[in-house]
Amino acid sequence: MAMKANGDAPRKMIGRTVLRPREQVEETIRAAILSGELKSGEMLPPEAELARQFNVSRTTLREALRVLSSQHLINKVPGARGGNFVQSIDYHSLGDVMMESVDNLLALGSIEFDEVAEVRQQLEVPAVRLAAANRTDEHVQQLTAIVERQKTASVDDPEIPELDRQFHTLIARASGNRVLASFVAALHHATEPVHYLDLSPSVGRETVKQHQQIVRAIQRQDPDAGETAVVKHLTYLRRHITAHRTR
Structure with a gap:
């Protein structure tokens, strides 16, 4: 039986969709919360620091934080002592x-x-x-x-x-x-x-x-x-x- 030509062989799928910067920020923070790396009630680093760590603009970071807030994973507390806090994840x-x-x-x-x-x-x-x-x-x-x-x-x-x-x-x-x-x-x-x-x-x-x-x-x-x-x-x-x- 003749072997298939290399050009006819099934191609291995190694690629995947590259996330946009905002989505990458969301996914990274979400994974940190769900894995327990970020604890319930813990405050995230200041927005300026997070933007620097992710190498994204403040606007991009804030868009990501808004999505996480809408998913009830974080809560933004206003004021001098406020910030973005990890929501309680329990029943x-x-x-x-x-x-x-x-x-x-x-x-x-x-x-x-x-x-x-x-x-x-x-x-x-x-x-x-x-x-x-x-x-x-x-x-x-x-x-x-x-x-x-x-x-x-x-x-x-x-x-x-x-x-x-x-x-x-x-x-x-x-x-x-x-x-x-x-x-x-x-x-x-x-x-x-x-x-x-x-x-x-x-x-x-x-x-x-x-x-x-x-x-x-x-x-x-x-x-x-x-x-x-x-x-x-x-x-x-x-x-x-x-x-x-x-x-």
């Missing part, structure tokens, strides 16, 4: 980034409220099941304290939305899954179900009663009872929210 920051993104998409009309609310409710079922399995005594005490405060608060108490947020996000944290906790917290913030309820005294009492049932299931470490209670609660909320929003 809390994951929730913050997601919260901001969902809020922006809702404000722009790119996604619908009902879509976000549906996903949040779907995530709260496994959150309760995991919380029933993994909760600590401290989690139960904190949930009980929140419900006790809800029982004594009037429906027009401005603290009600915050108590509701604390209740649902604490259950998600008790699940032991930090990614799930971040998602539930972000989506609950975006939908804030209490704001969309016609919160009459009867609705308020029923909501607290349902919260108590959820806490009892978590306390008994009964995931099936927890799922039943949270599905009942979320179905009730959704029905009342839909009725209130379509008026």
Whole structure:
């Protein structure tokens, strides 16, 4: 069999796209942050020094820093003692980034409220099941304290939305899954179900009663009872929210 001529042999690909100076600065700083070379909360060198190190203009450097800031990897603090600081990279920051993104998409009309609310409710079922399995005594005490405060608060108490947020996000944290906790917290913030309820005294009492049932299931470490209670609660909320929003 005849050998292929050298000209017909497959060519080895050794080249790759050469990054522009701004992209090179971004990639280098991003890699330093993600590798841990730059620690959470650490201040980057002054911009003039960074521009000298990268051998780029101050304008190019600032463009790169703006991109990194938009990606929530660094935070620019103004003032004499300010500078560019590495953002905290943990599950809390994951929730913050997601919260901001969902809020922006809702404000722009790119996604619908009902879509976000549906996903949040779907995530709260496994959150309760995991919380029933993994909760600590401290989690139960904190949930009980929140419900006790809800029982004594009037429906027009401005603290009600915050108590509701604390209740649902604490259950998600008790699940032991930090990614799930971040998602539930972000989506609950975006939908804030209490704001969309016609919160009459009867609705308020029923909501607290349902919260108590959820806490009892978590306390008994009964995931099936927890799922039943949270599905009942979320179905009730959704029905009342839909009725209130379509008026």
